[in-house]
Amino acid sequence: xxxxxxxxxxxxxxxxxxxxxxxxxxxxxxxxxxxxxxxxxxxxxxxxxxxxxxxxxxxxxxxxxxxxxxxxxxxxxxxxxxxxxxxxxxxxxxxxxxxxxxxxxxxxxxxxxxxxxxxxxxxxxxxxxxxxxxxxxxxxxxxxxxxxxxxxxxxxxxxxxxxxxxxxxxxxxxx
Amino acid sequence: xxxxxxxxxxxxxxxxxxxxxxxxxxxxxxxxxxxxxxxxxxxxxxxxxxxxxxxxxxxxxxxxxxxxxxxxxxxxxxxxxxxxxxxxxxxxxxxxxxxxxxxxxxxxxxxxxxxxxxxxxxxxxxxxxxxxxxxxxxxxxxxxxxxxxxxxxxxxx
Numbered sequence: 640x641x642x643x644x645x646x647x648x649x650x651x652x653x654x655x656x657x658x659x660x661x662x663x664x665x666x667x668x669x670x671x672x673x674x675x676x677x678x679x680x681x682x683x684x685x686x687x688x689x690x691x692x693x694x695x696x697x698x699x700x701x702x703x704x705x706x707x708x709x710x711x712x713x714x715x716x717x718x719x720x721x722x723x724x725x726x727x728x729x730x731x732x733x734x735x736x737x738x739x740x741x742x743x744x745x746x747x748x749x750x751x752x753x754x755x756x757x758x759x760x761x762x763x764x765x766x767x768x769x770x771x772x773x774x775x776x777x778x779x780x781x782x783x784x785x786x787x788x789x790x791x792x793x794x795x796x797x798x799x800x801x802x803x804x805x806x807x808x809x810x811x812x813x814x
Numbered sequence: 815x816x817x818x819x820x821x822x823x824x825x826x827x828x829x830x831x832x833x834x835x836x837x838x839x840x841x842x843x844x845x846x847x848x849x850x851x852x853x854x855x856x857x858x859x860x861x862x863x864x865x866x867x868x869x870x871x872x873x874x875x876x877x878x879x880x881x882x883x884x885x886x887x888x889x890x891x892x893x894x895x896x897x898x899x900x901x902x903x904x905x906x907x908x909x910x911x912x913x914x915x916x917x918x919x920x921x922x923x924x925x926x927x928x929x930x931x932x933x934x935x936x937x938x939x940x941x942x943x944x945x946x947x948x949x950x951x952x953x954x955x956x957x958x959x960x961x962x963x964x965x966x967x968x969x970x971x
Contacts (some may be wrong), residue, residue, distance in 0.1 A: 640960070646911040647933040650833055651826030661821055661850035667882050668851075727852055727880045728873050732946030733927065736876050801882070804923075808879045811924025812955070813947050 675717050682710045698768055706765050709758040716754045741805040748798025752791055759787050817857045824870050834926050835878040849877045871944050875927045917966040925959050932956055
């Protein structure tokens with residue numbers, strides 16, 4: 640073990656004495672922010688033009704309200720997620736902090752998949768409401784719904800994987 | 815102690831956490847920035863009751879275990895040209911160190927945290943305070959991890 644300790648201690652030798660940059664947002668946070676901004680702009684543009692571009696005024700008012708509400712909910716949820724991702728540390732010790740973080744991730748993941756499912760569902764409803772359905776169109780709709788389900792399933796798996804990573808680390812420390 | 819001074823003095827701890835939890839220089843650099851940023855955000859609430867190192871260990875390990883990684887291709891470059899003649903003694907020592915780091919990195923993330931605190935010469939009591947597990951459990955876990963490390967290195971050193 641002494642040799643290990645020596646190798647361990649040597650790993651940080653020869654570092655400069657000045658502090659590295661620390662006020663700049665880390666690259667992952669910047670990437671999330673960029674992605675969030677792009678999505679937000681796309682949804683705001685969609686909300687702004689959907690009544691003219693997709694004949695929103697010819698569709699029931701409740702459907703228009705539902706569509707805007709679903710997209711706004713997704714937008715608000717993404718912003719809260721971004722703010723939450725900036726606070727990784729939340730507890731008096733490692734175990735407490737990671738346990739809270741895993742729970743936060745789990746809830747956030749469920750809401751994230753739910754929001755997307757709701758937004759896509761309302762969007763499909765919005766566009767399908769003006770269509771006169773035939774057997775072929777029903778099959779096409781079924782195909783689109785199947786693709787959406789696969790995407791939501793994959794998104795759910797990504798979130799489950801994130802929660803599992805933190806939960807497993809917690810377990811490894813304590814059992 | 816001002817934050818900048820604190821970070822300069824203890825940045826070695828962060829470098830070691832990054833080397834332990836990330837495989838490529840680019841990923842290590844990302845994690846370093848993330849840890850420095852999380853420390854800076856947490857600094858106003860740091861009450862100076864605990865030693866600065868204890869506070870840094872907790873936040874650095876927390877960040878390493880919780881932070882997301884950027885998606886990018888896994889490209890690795892050796893530090894030297896493969897045909898460069900090397901000093902035999904240094905080479906042997908370097909080889910043993912590299913094996914040590916490789917073995918450490920093979921441990922699961924939670925066990926890495928405990929092993930790091932042990933290698934930093936923290937007492938069981940201090941490790942328990944940083945991690946939130948009992949002192950008895952720290953001892954039991956560390957013995958298991960040391961045995962696992964020895965098995966990983968068995969026959970290679």
